[in-house]
Amino acid sequence: MKHIVYPYIPNSVPEVKAAMLASIGAKSIEELYAEIPAELRMQKPMDLPEPLLSEHALKRHVQSLLARNRHCGEVLSFLGGGCYQHHVPAICDEINGRSEFLTAYAGEPYDDAGRFQSLFEYASMMGELLEMEVVSIPTFDGHQAAATAVRMAGRHTGRKVVLVAEHVNPEKWSVMLNYCRSDLELRQVQFTSEGVLDLDHLRSVLDDQVACLFVDNPSYLGVLQDGAAIAAAVHACGALLVVGVDPSCLGAIASPASYGADIVCGDIQSLGMHMSFGGGHGGFIATHDDEALVMQYPSRLFGIAPTSVAGEYGFGDVAYSRTSFDKRENGNEFVGTAAALWGITAGVYLALMGPAGMRDLAHSIITRNAYAKKLLGALPGVQIVHATQTHFKEFAVNFDGTRKSVTEINRALRGHGIFGGHDLSHAFPGLGQSALYSFTEIHTQEDIQALSQALAEVTQK
Amino acid sequence: MKKPIQDISAGRFTNGRANLRRYHQAKWDEPVLFELSQPGERGILVPELESAIVQAIPDAMAALPAGMRRNTPPALPQMSQNRVLRHYLRLSQQTLGADLNVDVGQGTCTMKYNPKVNEQLGRDPRMSELHPLQDAETVQGMLHVYHQVHLLLMQVSGMDAVSLQGRSGSQAIYGNFAVLRAWQEANGTLDTRDEVITTIFSHPSDAACAKLLGYKVITLYPDADGYPDLDALRAALSKRTAALIITNPEDTGIFNSKIAEFTRLVREAGGLNIYDQANANGLLGITRAREAGFDMCHFNLHKTFATPHACGGPAVGAMCVTRKLERFLPSPRVVVDGDRYSIVDGGPDSIGKISKVDPRVKTILQSV
Numbered sequence: 001m002k003h004i005v006y007p008y009i010p011n012s013v014p015e016v017k018a019a020m021l022a023s024i025g026a027k028s029i030e031e032l033y034a035e036i037p038a039e040l041r042m043q044k045p046m047d048l049p050e051p052l053l054s055e056h057a058l059k060r061h062v063q064s065l066l067a068r069n070r071h072c073g074e075v076l077s078f079l080g081g082g083c084y085q086h087h088v089p090a091i092c093d094e095i096n097g098r099s100e101f102l103t104a105y106a107g108e109p110y111d112d113a114g115r116f117q118s119l120f121e122y123a124s125m126m127g128e129l130l131e132m133e134v135v136s137i138p139t140f141d142g143h144q145a146a147a148t149a150v151r152m153a154g155r156h157t158g159r160k161v162v163l164v165a166e167h168v169n170p171e172k173w174s175v176m177l178n179y180c181r182s183d184l185e186l187r188q189v190q191f192t193s194e195g196v197l198d199l200d201h202l203r204s205v206l207d208d209q210v211a212c213l214f215v216d217n218p219s220y221l222g223v224l225q226d227g228a229a230i231a232a233a234v235h236a237c238g239a240l241l242v243v244g245v246d247p248s249c250l251g252a253i254a255s256p257a258s259y260g261a262d263i264v265c266g267d268i269q270s271l272g273m274h275m276s277f278g279g280g281h282g283g284f285i286a287t288h289d290d291e292a293l294v295m296q297y298p299s300r301l302f303g304i305a306p307t308s309v310a311g312e313y314g315f316g317d318v319a320y321s322r323t324s325f326d327k328r329e330n331g332n333e334f335v336g337t338a339a340a341l342w343g344i345t346a347g348v349y350l351a352l353m354g355p356a357g358m359r360d361l362a363h364s365i366i367t368r369n370a371y372a373k374k375l376l377g378a379l380p381g382v383q384i385v386h387a388t389q390t391h392f393k394e395f396a397v398n399f400d401g402t403r404k405s406v407t408e409i410n411r412a413l414r415g416h417g418i419f420g421g422h423d424l425s426h427a428f429p430g431l432g433q434s435a436l437y438s439f440t441e442i443h444t445q446e447d448i449q450a451l452s453q454a455l456a457e458v459t460q461k
Numbered sequence: 462m463k464k465p466i467q468d469i470s471a472g473r474f475t476n477g478r479a480n481l482r483r484y485h486q487a488k489w490d491e492p493v494l495f496e497l498s499q500p501g502e503r504g505i506l507v508p509e510l511e512s513a514i515v516q517a518i519p520d521a522m523a524a525l526p527a528g529m530r531r532n533t534p535p536a537l538p539q540m541s542q543n544r545v546l547r548h549y550l551r552l553s554q555q556t557l558g559a560d561l562n563v564d565v566g567q568g569t570c571t572m573k574y575n576p577k578v579n580e581q582l583g584r585d586p587r588m589s590e591l592h593p594l595q596d597a598e599t600v601q602g603m604l605h606v607y608h609q610v611h612l613l614l615m616q617v618s619g620m621d622a623v624s625l626q627g628r629s630g631s632q633a634i635y636g637n638f639a640v641l642r643a644w645q646e647a648n649g650t651l652d653t654r655d656e657v658i659t660t661i662f663s664h665p666s667d668a669a670c671a672k673l674l675g676y677k678v679i680t681l682y683p684d685a686d687g688y689p690d691l692d693a694l695r696a697a698l699s700k701r702t703a704a705l706i707i708t709n710p711e712d713t714g715i716f717n718s719k720i721a722e723f724t725r726l727v728r729e730a731g732g733l734n735i736y737d738q739a740n741a742n743g744l745l746g747i748t749r750a751r752e753a754g755f756d757m758c759h760f761n762l763h764k765t766f767a768t769p770h771a772c773g774g775p776a777v778g779a780m781c782v783t784r785k786l787e788r789f790l791p792s793p794r795v796v797v798d799g800d801r802y803s804i805v806d807g808g809p810d811s812i813g814k815i816s817k818v819d820p821r822v823k824t825i826l827q828s829v
Binding site for chain 2: 008009033035036037039040041042045046047048049055058059062063065066067068069070071072073074077079081083085087089091093094095096097098099100101102103104105106107111112113114115117118119120121124125128129131137138140141143144171174175177178179181182183224225226227228250251252253254255258259274275276277278279281282304312313324325328329330331333334335336337338339340341342344347348350351352353354355356357358359360361363364366367368369370371374388389390410411414419422441442444445
């Protein structure tokens with residue numbers, strides 16, 4: 001058999017292997033497997049494709065696969081629904097590509113001081129944006145953050161019913177159902193035809209069994225609604241208000257804390273992460289500094305403290321005893337690897353943007369959506385759903401009047417180099433043939449006009 | 462004549478003891494970001510609104526309820542771009558990534574080399590600029606990669622089906638317990654079998670995720686030789702046993718040679734066997750979950766398959782199950798017909814979603 005020296009594996013030279021075996025007194029590698037019973041040993045090699053041994057061959061192969069993708073940088077994409085195309089500052093990629101951060105694992109403050117400080121700073125900046133004092137180290141994604149937030153509310157109140165505002169991302173709903181299935185009951189609260197939570201329905205389902213209401217504001221369909229009235233109704237029955245929010249609106253939009261939210265959660269993909277087919281997500285959970293509620297977090301929390309050196313800060317875990325790392329099944333839920341590098345990156349993003357950048361971002365997105373509503377709403381047979389509301393980042397567009405399905409329209413748009421909005425007809429059949437169109441700060445006037453013209457063409461054919 | 466250069470290196474040791482032990486990690490005395498703020502500074506500018514848009518939409522927030530406008534700007538730091546860069550480069554230098562040093566990790570978690578070409582490919586816009594809701598016909602390359610990774614993990618584990626939706630090893634453990642629960646709901650044993658057995662040297666998430674899905678946890682302690690205690694297992698098994706979850710080797714690093722006996726006893730008692738294979742580096746191609754009698758297992762792609770650990774994520778935990786459990790795996794699935802791939806719903810028995818959209822594809826791509 002041909003002997004291969006594998007570049008990724010040190011000590012694969014036969015002489016080195018022999019020397020290592022000699023130093024531990026073993027005759028062959030087989031002796032190291034002596035504890036594995038013969039009947040458990042594989043009797044033949046795995047049926048795997050031939051390896052690509054040279055780096056060049058590997059690169060050519062993967063590039064040939066990537067060539068079968070069409071990406072949002074080469075077309076005009078109006079897909080949103082929880083994952084968004086934003087400008088990613090070059091510094092964000094520069095920092096998260098650094099070997100030190102990229103390949104670090106689970107060091108302690110003495111060897112990973114920079115990791116602890118940068119994640120503490122991420123949490124602190126999120127805290128400023130959210131107007132809350134406590135923010136978790138990132139969890140997997142916004143869906144998981146929502147699922148954990150309502151479980152925190154359940155533990156805090158000792159109640160078993162979780163109300164979920166109906167215009168929620170259907171995938172988030174599925175994640176929450178799964179995560180709460182063993183001991184919480186999830187019920188949906190209706191929306192009005194105006195696209196906002198039906199307060200009468202909410203009041204009719206609130207009682208002393210309800211742990212919390214979970215509401216996304218902006219909603220899955222992009223509508224920003226008044227939070228204060230919802231908070232008052234929820235608090236009147238002793239339940240908590242849990243709000244899911246897109247952090248990129250908070251430079252111009254009121255924080256959920258300001259209208260009474262007790263737990264705030266969401267996704268940080270918009271804060272400096274590429275979409276990466278869904279790989280750029282990370283979740284945050286935030287609360288006020290209320291000890292009873294803080295002790296319900298399953299996640300790690302990083303804090304700051306003086307050290308024995310005058311003028312020096314130290315950073316480390318806070319209230320570690322809450323976690324499954326400390327208490328196994330007697331900790332809160334579970335904790336482990338999640339999305340720390342995206343937390344560091346979101347910190348870089350917020351430091352670059354500052355208050356003025358976040359204000360400009362939110363204002364630009366809301367204005368571009370309003371402009372897009374004006375253009376698309378003027379097309380024959382096309383209607384903006386919840387047209388009178390203020391939308392952030394996306395809104396639903398109904399095509400029933402064109403007598404064409406979203407599937408047909410999107411197929412035709414791809415021919416124009418456009419990815420049309422996400423099809424809502426399965427998850428929200430009540431909206432008919434509707435699609436969720438998303439616009440961020442990167443969609444220029446020209447882009448929006450190009451979409452409008454292409455839609456005019458494909459809907460009239 | 463010049464002295465040979467070897468003379469210099471000979472000075473590194475005296476009687477076999479190193480004379481040079483002067484490594485120092487950078488320490489920058491770097492302030493907290495907020496202390497670096499200078500009012501008025503900007504780190505990056507947002508694209509300006511075109512004048513035609515401003516004319517058409519003079520106040521996009523006019524219809525917003527009054528209480529929904531933010532009155533006080535967030536107290537974020539105000540910094541120039543190079544100051545932000547310098548701050549984070551300094552913090553990066555105070556972080557000891559595995560590229561810089563041999564990371565012995567902890568417990569069963571050892572770090573592997575993360576090839577740089579993988580990182581280069583993962584950052585290609587044909588990967589990084591894909592939206593997860595794109596039509597399947599526009600992401601055939603990625604779906605091919607998913608399919609290939611499924612086939613690879615089926616070989617490595619001996620299992621029949623794979624899901625890559627778990628965003629870490631712990632989430633894959635959680636996913637496997639969700640599958641266990643769905644399987645029990647389907648066969649009507651959820652009310653009668655509510656105990657999960659694990660060992661103290663298995664990962665804390667093995668116990669924690671069982672509890673999260675509503676199971677009582679029984680923890681076995683090692684026998685006098687440090688192995689999982691077979692007699693303790695016999696004593697713990699009963700008609701209430703839903704499953705065993707166990708690592709092998711455990712954190713002790715020693716392979717449990719009686720593992721097939723463990724799984725046989727659990728099977729005979731009517732439970733399922735779940736293998737925590739977060740880190741399987743030492744066993745790939747040597748021994749597999751299937752032959753040892755397991756019904757499910759998971760692998761951490763960021764431990765066993767050369768993708769970076771990234772300070773603790775993003776990551777992927779791959780769930781692998783036998784045929785009888787396949788219909789309970791998370792939704793959606795990638796299916797292949799000839800050379801065309803499509804994304805289909807997981808079906809009525811699927812546990813649904815355990816994480817947002819699709820998994821950390823950069824991590825998956827790097828595992829191929």
